[in-house]
Amino acid sequence: MRGVSVFERTVGELPATSPLPAVADAEFDTMAKLTRRVLDAPMAMVSLVNRDCQVVPGAAGVPADLDRARTNSLDYSFCQYVVRTAEPFVVEDAGTLDFLAENLSVTELGIAAYAGMPLVDARGDAFGSLCVLDHRPRHWSDTELETLDDLAAACSAQFQLREANTRAAVVADRDRIARELHSGVVTQLFELTMGLGSMRAQMQGPAQRELDRAIGSVDAAIARIRDLVYDVDL
Incomplete structure (x- = not known):
């Protein structure tokens, strides 16, 4: 050699x-x-x-x-x-x-x-x-x-x-964040969506449409949080 x-x-x-x-x-x-x-x-x-x-x-x-x-x-x-x-x-x-x-x-x-x-x-x-x-x-x-x-x-x-x-530590940290989010923020957002859905059933016209937009915004926030957690660059 x-x-x-x-x-x-x-x-x-x-x-x-x-x-x-x-x-x-x-x-x-x-x-x-x-x-x-x-x-x-x-x-x-x-x-x-x-x-x-x-x-x-x-x-x-x-x-x-x-x-x-x-x-x-x-x-x-x-x-x-x-x-x-x-x-x-x-x-x-x-x-x-x-x-x-x-x-x-x-x-x-x-x-x-x-x-x-x-x-x-x-x-x-x-x-x-x-x-x-x-x-x-x-x-x-x-x-x-x-x-x-x-x-x-x-x-x-x-x-x-x-x-x-x-890399393993990054994955473990990502999973920890995911668990915390799902047990905390995401759960609260789901509860908010359910509450808004109950309110929607009692509304009509423009108010109902505004509430639909609010529910859509909460759903989008949940999706963004999930993307943030699971798209960590390894």
Whole structure:
């Protein structure tokens, strides 16, 4: 397995936002530590890339300023190439690649080798990378890359589980609202409709027509409430 060298997607096609904020996340810190240990690399990151920056919820062995800030600019990012292509990106010696010559991870942090695998959501869209980095040129074996790919799949599954839990919470909240509405407001509106119907039987002419319009307005209100409850965008 080897990374691609042609980047067809533009920066404008990077995700507009990242699924997590720029703070340390215990679950993904653990994943980064495991990846660093298994791959015997100085650094490992769970990196999320958007149009404006790189967010690092999981990190192990990274510089102290990045460990505190958990974000940096795309000028430092190797992971952006993973997201742009939704493919592995593997660098054995950054000094031999002209397009990385001005990358700040190379010029400021001294990164020489990198291997990153895409993190994908339930739709298969890449939004980040699980990666390892080294200060020395390094040959990444097929076994190492396959292991990193397996770990990235597990990391993607963690993100997807969180997304599924969020969606489930939205559904549960929608159902709670529905129950409250049906036991409260909708019930009161039905009672109002029944009362107006009883009054209608005692009226004739213009008054009856005005009451019909009032009953129609209440019925429309009930329909709008139902639409509001059941058309929640998931």
